[in-house]
Amino acid sequence: MRISPANTQRIMVVALWTLAAMTVFTLLFILGYVLYHGLPHVTWSFLTESPRRMGKEGGIFPMIVGTAMVAGLAVLIAGPIGVATAIYLTEYTREGKITAIIRFGADCLAGIPSIIFGLFGFVFFVITLGMGLSVMAGALTLAIMVLPTIIRTSEEAIRAVPRSFSDVSMGLGATRWQTVTRVVLRSASPGIVTGIVLSIGRCISETAALMLTAGSALRMPHSALDSCRTLALHFYTLMREGISPAHAWATASVLIVVILLINLVAYWLMRRFVARTV
Amino acid sequence: MAPHERKTRLSDLALLGVVLALTALGGCRSQKQRTVNLVGSTSVQPFAELLAQEYQSRHPELNVEVQGGGSTAGIQALENGIAEIGMSSRSLTEAEKAKGLVPIAIARDGLAIVVHPSNGVTGLSRQQIQSIFSGLITNWRQVGGSDMPIRPITREEGSGTREEFIKRVMGKVRVSRGALVQESNGAVKELVRGDPGAIGYMSLGLVGGELKVLAVDGVEPSVEGIAQGKYPLAREFLFVRHGELSSDAQAFVDFVLSDDAQHLLESEGLVRTK
Amino acid sequence: MKISQDRVIGWVLLAVAFSALSSLALITTFIFKEGVPIILKQGVGNFLFSNDWYPGEGKFGILAMIVGSLFVTLGAMFIGAIFGFGCAIVLTQFCPRRLVSIIKPAIELLAGIPSVVYGSIGVVILVPFIRDYLGGPGLSVLAASIVLGIMVLPTVTSISVDALQAVPRAYREGSIALGATQWQTTWMVVLKAARSGLVAAFILGMGRAVGETMAVIMVAGNTLEIPLGLTSPVRTLTSNIALEMGYASGAHRQALFATGVVLFVIIMVLNTIALAVSHSKAAGGRR
Numbered sequence: 001m002r003i004s005p006a007n008t009q010r011i012m013v014v015a016l017w018t019l020a021a022m023t024v025f026t027l028l029f030i031l032g033y034v035l036y037h038g039l040p041h042v043t044w045s046f047l048t049e050s051p052r053r054m055g056k057e058g059g060i061f062p063m064i065v066g067t068a069m070v071a072g073l074a075v076l077i078a079g080p081i082g083v084a085t086a087i088y089l090t091e092y093t094r095e096g097k098i099t100a101i102i103r104f105g106a107d108c109l110a111g112i113p114s115i116i117f118g119l120f121g122f123v124f125f126v127i128t129l130g131m132g133l134s135v136m137a138g139a140l141t142l143a144i145m146v147l148p149t150i151i152r153t154s155e156e157a158i159r160a161v162p163r164s165f166s167d168v169s170m171g172l173g174a175t176r177w178q179t180v181t182r183v184v185l186r187s188a189s190p191g192i193v194t195g196i197v198l199s200i201g202r203c204i205s206e207t208a209a210l211m212l213t214a215g216s217a218l219r220m221p222h223s224a225l226d227s228c229r230t231l232a233l234h235f236y237t238l239m240r241e242g243i244s245p246a247h248a249w250a251t252a253s254v255l256i257v258v259i260l261l262i263n264l265v266a267y268w269l270m271r272r273f274v275a276r277t278v
Numbered sequence: 279m280a281p282h283e284r285k286t287r288l289s290d291l292a293l294l295g296v297v298l299a300l301t302a303l304g305g306c307r308s309q310k311q312r313t314v315n316l317v318g319s320t321s322v323q324p325f326a327e328l329l330a331q332e333y334q335s336r337h338p339e340l341n342v343e344v345q346g347g348g349s350t351a352g353i354q355a356l357e358n359g360i361a362e363i364g365m366s367s368r369s370l371t372e373a374e375k376a377k378g379l380v381p382i383a384i385a386r387d388g389l390a391i392v393v394h395p396s397n398g399v400t401g402l403s404r405q406q407i408q409s410i411f412s413g414l415i416t417n418w419r420q421v422g423g424s425d426m427p428i429r430p431i432t433r434e435e436g437s438g439t440r441e442e443f444i445k446r447v448m449g450k451v452r453v454s455r456g457a458l459v460q461e462s463n464g465a466v467k468e469l470v471r472g473d474p475g476a477i478g479y480m481s482l483g484l485v486g487g488e489l490k491v492l493a494v495d496g497v498e499p500s501v502e503g504i505a506q507g508k509y510p511l512a513r514e515f516l517f518v519r520h521g522e523l524s525s526d527a528q529a530f531v532d533f534v535l536s537d538d539a540q541h542l543l544e545s546e547g548l549v550r551t552k
Numbered sequence: 553m554k555i556s557q558d559r560v561i562g563w564v565l566l567a568v569a570f571s572a573l574s575s576l577a578l579i580t581t582f583i584f585k586e587g588v589p590i591i592l593k594q595g596v597g598n599f600l601f602s603n604d605w606y607p608g609e610g611k612f613g614i615l616a617m618i619v620g621s622l623f624v625t626l627g628a629m630f631i632g633a634i635f636g637f638g639c640a641i642v643l644t645q646f647c648p649r650r651l652v653s654i655i656k657p658a659i660e661l662l663a664g665i666p667s668v669v670y671g672s673i674g675v676v677i678l679v680p681f682i683r684d685y686l687g688g689p690g691l692s693v694l695a696a697s698i699v700l701g702i703m704v705l706p707t708v709t710s711i712s713v714d715a716l717q718a719v720p721r722a723y724r725e726g727s728i729a730l731g732a733t734q735w736q737t738t739w740m741v742v743l744k745a746a747r748s749g750l751v752a753a754f755i756l757g758m759g760r761a762v763g764e765t766m767a768v769i770m771v772a773g774n775t776l777e778i779p780l781g782l783t784s785p786v787r788t789l790t791s792n793i794a795l796e797m798g799y800a801s802g803a804h805r806q807a808l809f810a811t812g813v814v815l816f817v818i819i820m821v822l823n824t825i826a827l828a829v830s831h832s833k834a835a836g837g838r839r
Contacts (some may be wrong), residue, residue, distance in 0.1 A: 105570075267660075468675070
């Protein structure tokens with residue numbers, strides 16, 4: 001009763017394609033479910049008003065602002081640090097002990113779960129540095145969380161720039177710094193931006209770390225030291241407290257649409273980048 | 279052509295960065311509005327939020343910020359100075375009172391024992407509830423219902439609602455390890471709504487119409503039952519202060535205790551303080 | 553003059569480059585500083601191997617959570633690995649290019665969906681389904697495993713795809729030329745050559761499954777009992793922290809940080825294994 005190789009081939013191809021199809025179906029189902037239940041409730045006033053009665057009525061404007069502030073600040077902090085690290089690793093040193101240690105640090109950081117970042121942010125930023133539950137504490141925590149992603153994508157982007165570009169630039173008498181900023185970074189920018197855009201996406205969908213660092217105030221954050229509630233946490237609260245499933249799914253739709261857009265932008269940038277370097 | 283394109287893109291990016299930075303900094307510098315911070319119980323939070331909104335519609339110059347986190351977190355926030363008013367759904371411990379914390383009762387609430395609407399049981403004694411949550415009684419048949427396993431749902435360690443429940447029902451008896459743990463009134467409600475064998479406890483003011491609320495020791499958890507002190511699982515919702523309140527915070531507390539605000543709380547299903 | 557300018561910039565960049573490592577050090581220090589004292593006070597054995605978690609009585613034993621995390625992770629990896637490896641094989645071996653450009657972004661998008669959304673859909677769809685058809689409360693090891701399995705799938709897939717793509721074309725072509733079918737080639741040549749990369753993908757996926765929090769809280773039930781079957785509810789290390797952190801003070805808070813320490817150690821061990829495995833692959837390649 002041995003199955004012939006040709007039949008095994010057929011069976012496996014069908015099985016594997018079934019797995020892939022189920023995966024894509026799962027994605028479509030999740031997107032469809034969220035948008036079907038949420039989009040009808042997304043109106044202009046939902047996007048621009050403040051919530052009333054815990055979010056049962058009104059809109060999600062303060063959460064949109066809060067999410068933008070947290071994600072924006074986080075990337076603003078992690079972006080330069082991550083890109084600088086990548087520049088150092090690729091242009092300013094040779095592979096050796098130091099680069100190995102730096103990479104080890106980044107790799108380990110990448111594997112740490114967000115709840116641990118939350119615990120750390122809570123004792124360090126919120127309590128030890130006295131920031132309280134605030135946009136700033138949340139942004140700093142997320143900055144550390146996305147740093148490895150930015151380092152890795154920037155490094156890959158810089159490495160993909162042909163060596164000849166910088167050789168020519170250096171040969172023409174430019175300093176290394178001039179070469180890096182005017183030649184290398186310019187060519188690598190779509191790749192770097194892709195990493196940053198994906199990091200923004202990660203910040204937007206994060207909940208556990210922000211619950212412990214940014215707080216859950218419903219009001220509009222007026223400064224970086226105010227507490228804020230991000231969209232993801234607002235969705236969680238509306239859903240869990242059973243305040244308003246309709247508004248919860250509407251919030252989730254906004255979140256999903258933003259994440260879709262972010263992924264599209266990243267994908268488009270990546271394709272341009274690949275097209276150019278090849 | 280290509281370098282031009284890149285240049286614009288880079289400068290756009292830089293511009294975006296600068297704008298973001300300015301927004302953040304600008305935010306930091308803008309003069310802060312007068313704010314009263316409330317932190318604490320997730321059971322009290324919806325009501326405090328409502329009161330804050332009502333207050334602000336009358337006094338737009340004052341910013342009342344309400345955050346959840348739980349009763350104990352609120353009390354800590356009070357001690358750390360993060361909050362000016364704590365919210366608690368349990369009474370203060372002696373140790374907390376000794377630290378100079380002062381409770382201000384803002385309303386009364388009942389702990390409602392809730393089950394699925396299809397459940398035939400209409401009431402339980404406190405003893406029975408204790409046995410159910412400690413795992414001694416495991417089937418609805420044992421308390422007069424149909425033959426169905428009981429699935430008790432409790433709240434997480436540290437929740438004010440849980441502590442009141444432990445104090446009034448469990449005493450020194452431990453809640454069974456097998457009890458499901460949910461982290462909010464809403465989650466308990468959702469679970470009981472979907473599970474015919476479930477039993478849970480939650481704030482009476484938040485039950486709504488979809489669950490069956492059991493009588494305890496023969497007393498229905500009605501507003502009258504609580505107001506007259508007959509319902510055994512009644513509790514107080516507290517604001518907690520540490521030292522003297524600022525005039526802004528005092529004004530808000532005065533409003534909360536006023537007739538108007540108490541009436542508002544009553545219409546939301548709570549029982550007024552007096 | 554120019555050289556010295558470059559050197560200065562080099563030093564500055566080096567300093568910045570250490571920020572990831574110093575963050576890691578800072579995180580480790582703070583988590584351990586908060587958590588380790590209570591482990592020592594309780595006794596390591598008591599903390600890790602006792603099932604008594606009664607914070608009110610000062611008893612902190614996390615055995616049930618360790619076992620819970622283990623069960624849920626294994627369940628998640630069962631699903632995540634089958635689907636993740638399956639998708640990676642399809643993408644690299646069997647899929648026409650045009651379809652790759654649809655399936656791959658779809659899987660990447662799956663990674664972008666917030667965990668709270670996964671949790672909520674799990675609660676409204678999966679949990680009632682399990683309760684009605686398989687029994688138990690619905691909130692269960694199974695529900696958590698399925699939700700987490702879907703969540704780790706993108707991690708497993710993307711790392712496996714990299715590993716499979718790194719296999720030299722010549723291996724494949726040689727095998728096909730010898731008359732092997734596509735599947736035989738995949739199974740006996742490509743998967744074998746990419747083995748260490750696939751192991752790394754599995755372990756990193758495991759790290760994600762152990763560390764996920766919000767979705768698990770929503771679908772796992774969070775009981776303190778050691779789970780006895782797929783439909784038993786369960787509490788994981790992460791949900792223990794997130795559930796009780798908001799309230800905790802004193803020894804209880806320290807015990808939650810101690811739970812974090814255990815989680816941290818597990819993750820670090822997994823990371824190190826994954827790194828070692830992928831490094832040995834790199835070394836093997838050079839040879």
